[in-house]
Amino acid sequence: MQKEKFYREIADILxxxxxxxxxxxxxxxxWDSLSILSxxxxxxxxxxxxxxxxxxxxxxxxxxxxxxxxxHCYS
Amino acid sequence: MALxxxxxxxxxxxxxxxxxxxxxxxxxxARVACLDIDEEGxxxxxxxxxxxxxxNFQVGDLKDLNNIAGWLSECVKSLGPLHxxxxxxxxxxxxxxxxxxxxxWNDVRxxxxxxxxxLTKEFHGRKIYAGDHGSVVFISSVMARVGSPAAAVYxxxxxxxxxxxxxxxxxxxxxxxRVNCVxxxxxxxPMLGRMEALQExxxxxxxxxxHPLGLGQPEDVxxxxxxxxxxxxxxxxxxxxxxxxxxxxx
Numbered sequence: 001m002q003k004e005k006f007y008r009e010i011a012d013i014l015x016x017x018x019x020x021x022x023x024x025x026x027x028x029x030x031w032d033s034l035s036i037l038s039x040x041x042x043x044x045x046x047x048x049x050x051x052x053x054x055x056x057x058x059x060x061x062x063x064x065x066x067x068x069x070x071x072h073c074y075s
Numbered sequence: 076m077a078l079x080x081x082x083x084x085x086x087x088x089x090x091x092x093x094x095x096x097x098x099x100x101x102x103x104x105a106r107v108a109c110l111d112i113d114e115e116g117x118x119x120x121x122x123x124x125x126x127x128x129x130x131n132f133q134v135g136d137l138k139d140l141n142n143i144a145g146w147l148s149e150c151v152k153s154l155g156p157l158h159x160x161x162x163x164x165x166x167x168x169x170x171x172x173x174x175x176x177x178x179x180w181n182d183v184r185x186x187x188x189x190x191x192x193x194l195t196k197e198f199h200g201r202k203i204y205a206g207d208h209g210s211v212v213f214i215s216s217v218m219a220r221v222g223s224p225a226a227a228v229y230x231x232x233x234x235x236x237x238x239x240x241x242x243x244x245x246x247x248x249x250x251x252x253r254v255n256c257v258x259x260x261x262x263x264x265p266m267l268g269r270m271e272a273l274q275e276x277x278x279x280x281x282x283x284x285x286h287p288l289g290l291g292q293p294e295d296v297x298x299x300x301x302x303x304x305x306x307x308x309x310x311x312x313x314x315x316x317x318x319x320x321x322x323x324x325x
Binding site: 012013015033034035036037038039040041042045046052053054057 | 225273
């Protein structure tokens with residue numbers, strides 16, 4: 001699982017150019033329920049990791065989101 | 076409403092609307108061929124059916140469209156020719172546009188829509204169809220008639236199902252086969268449970284509020300499907316029975 005590629009995919013959903021480890025997701029106005037559902041769908045389809053909206057709400061930064069998905073990928 | 080002496084196939088019979096329909100048909104005296112990918116769920120359905128051993132149970136994945144003819148032949152070998160079927164199998168697709176890619180919806184399209192077409196094609200032939208009292212019911216959704224965010228793919232498959240039903244109804248009327256849809260609102264099924272898990276907290280309460288009569292039960296939809304299969308609906312074809320607790324009346 002490539003972090004840069006993952007960040008590009010999440011950035012597309014947030015409609016921003018790029019993301020870094022420390023970017024706080026909730027600071028983006030576009031990190032709304034539809035974006036979260038989009039991320040759940042993308043992560044499920046692309047990485048075969050089934051998360052819930054609650055899982056995604058539980059992380060603060062882009063880096064934490066990557067770690068969450070990566071942990072499921074490699075578990 | 077008796078269906079004694081009739082034989083029907085139900086897809087998605089291992090849970091939810093498919094299971095409720097199978098159970099109801101068996102209680103109305105029909106022989107039921109139950110098809111689903113979930114072997115464990117099918118075993119539970121078998122336990123719930125009236126005269127469970129008088130029916131047919133097959134494990135199969137409807138995405139394998141080429142296997143549908145074989146499953147129907149097995150039904151006929153086991154129970155005799157079919158009078159109709161209920162296509163209750165379906166996949167959810169709670170995907171907003173931003174999270175969508177073209178590779179995601181193939182399975183949804185295959186199961187929700189294309190399997191219904193192939194089932195009808197194979198059913199109407201003389202080796203499978205009993206030749207009288209023919210009735211086909213597709214389980215559609217209110218999402219074929221109202222919009223909702225993140226529902227474009229699901230709406231696409233269910234709208235296609237309703238359009239298909241109208242044309243098939245015209246094509247098959249000369250053979251005495253009626254084709255109709257039941258369009259449920261949100262029903263308490265395992266599929267809804269999986270959807271709830273994906274969504275934000277409060278989703279279930281918001282859904283409930285959209286239905287003046289509250290969320291439905293699988294049996295509410297099964298009742299409509301059984302009606303359409305039976306002779307009481309003999310002058311009804313090419314239409315949609317909406318069973319939604321008032322969801323689309325607002």
